[in-house]
Amino acid sequence: MPKNARLTGIKALRCYRVEEAAEVSGVSPRTIRNWIADGLPVLDGERPMLIRGDDLQDYIKGTRASRKVSVALGEFYCLACRKARKPAGGFADCTIKDGRAMLTALCEVCEIVVHKPVSVGRIREIARLLDLTTTPHPLPDAPARKEA
Ligand SMILES: [Zn+2]
Numbered sequence: 001m002p003k004n005a006r007l008t009g010i011k012a013l014r015c016y017r018v019e020e021a022a023e024v025s026g027v028s029p030r031t032i033r034n035w036i037a038d039g040l041p042v043l044d045g046e047r048p049m050l051i052r053g054d055d056l057q058d059y060i061k062g063t064r065a066s067r068k069v070s071v072a073l074g075e076f077y078c079l080a081c082r083k084a085r086k087p088a089g090g091f092a093d094c095t096i097k098d099g100r101a102m103l104t105a106l107c108e109v110c111e112i113v114v115h116k117p118v119s120v121g122r123i124r125e126i127a128r129l130l131d132l133t134t135t136p137h138p139l140p141d142a143p144a145r146k147e148a
Pocket residue numbers: 078079080081082085107108109110111112
């Protein structure tokens with residue numbers, strides 16, 4: 001994906017609008033929107049959308065890393081370990097919002113917070129591998145039809 005995305009110009013403590021994030025990362029605004037669709041976090045309720053610099057850095061690092069390391073369905077890529085890791089205790093939180101799901105857990109080795117965007121359609125499969133706490137709860141029966 002972000003083949004030539006740059007990390008060096010991104011300031012961790014700044015928030016960026018989509019166009020600014022694109023400029024500073026050296027990719028197109030469309031690419032940034034794709035990343036958001038893929039799980040790059042944006043600040044809640046802000047219009048226009050704002051992206052935290054550290055989230056942007058983590059996302060670019062994560063996508064670079066995930067091209068090299070294969071991460072199983074029940075695993076996360078840990079930025080600190082630079083390896084695929086299981087979540088501590090087999091626990092993960094799953095937040096579903098706007099038809100997207102984000103898993104959050106702690107690395108079982110170093111215990112930093114790890115994230116992984118997943119498709120809503122795979123949550124049931126993941127729930128067989130991990131002890132998931134989903135928000136909202138309970139899980140909707142089927143992926144949202146409006147996507148079709
Ligand atoms: Zn770790």
